Amino acid sequence: MARSPTTLDPFNAIAEPKRREVLDALAKAFAAGNPEVAVNDLVNILQWPQPQVSKHLAVLREVGIVAVRHRGRERLYSINGEGLKTIHDWTAMFDKFWTHKLDRIKLRAEALARAAEGESAASSSIAPHPLLAIRHPSKES
Amino acid sequence: MARSPTTLDPFNAIAEPKRREVLDALAKAFAAGNPEVAVNDLVNILQWPQPQVSKHLAVLREVGIVAVRHRGRERLYSINGEGLKTIHDWTAMFDKFWTHKLDRIKLRAEALARAAEGESAASSSIAPHPLLAIRHPSKES
DNA sequence: TTGACATATGCCGATATAGGTATATATTAC
C-alpha cells in the first residue's frame, strides 16, 4: 500500500544522488591518499548542512557501504566495497545486454517485427513464448 | 524538501525490488530463447496484478532499461542493457574497495587506529586529511 | 458495429523519506 521500506538495501542506498556524491567524495579522498574522512571534512567538501551529511552517512553505514571508526570526537568514514559489490554483481548478470550481443538482440527484434508485420499478428512461426508452460489456472481458460 | 524526483534515473529504477524481479524475469526469458516478453506473460510469470506490472514496466521503459515493441494489441518488452551499464560502470569505479586491496584498507585503518590510541587524538603523524586544501571560509577560523 | 482481449492510465490512500532546524550526546580544552 505504499513504497516498500527498502532503505536498508544497497540498491536503495545508492538510488539517492546525494549518497552517490558522498561515495564519490570518499573515493576521491581515498585516491588522494586518505582512506578515511571525518564528517566535518565531508561537510566542507560537499558544502551541505552537517545533519544532512550525517544522515546520508547513516544510511550508507546501515547497509554496510561505508565503515566508521571513532577517533576522539571524530567519526572517520571509509568505503566498504562489499555492499557495492552486491550491485556490481547483480548488474553483471546483464552484461550480455550491452556487449556486442546487443546487436543480435536488435537484429532479432527487428526480424520479429518484420515477420509480425507480414503476418498480421499470428505469433506462430517465430517462437512466440514457449516459456509460458508456467501459465496459471486463473486465466487458463 | 522531500525525496528528490529521481524516478527517471536508472539507479532509482532498480532500487525497487519488484523492478529487479521484472528484469530477472526478462533475463530468464531471454536465456530461455525469448528475447521479448508480452505484458500478459509477465503477469502470468510474476503473478502480480496487471496494472502493477504495466506500471513497473513503464518506469523501466522511461529510464531506458527496457524497450517495447508493438505487435498487434500486445507490447513485447525486452531488456535494453544500456541503462544497467550506467550502474555497472559507476560501481566499477569502486572495485578497488572489494578486491584484495581491501585488506590494505583495513590494515591502514587499523594502523591509524592504533596510532590514534597511542597519542590521545593528535592527528599529525599519519596523514590526517591533507586533501582539505578545499577548506572553506565559513568555518575556516 | 459490437464485443472480447491486451495494455496503459487516472485516481486514491498509505507510507517512506529528504531536507530543515533545534537539540542531544560525546569528547576535548580550559
Add this chain to the structure above:
DNA sequence: GTAATATATACCTATATCGGCATATGTCAA
C-alpha cells in the same frame, strides 16, 4: 567543574511513489 567542538538524532513538513481499483485506449474477432 565549564565551554567549545564534532557528530548524531528527534521532530516537522512536503512530496514522491507504491499498491489497489476502475477505467480509458487500442486492437482483433465475429
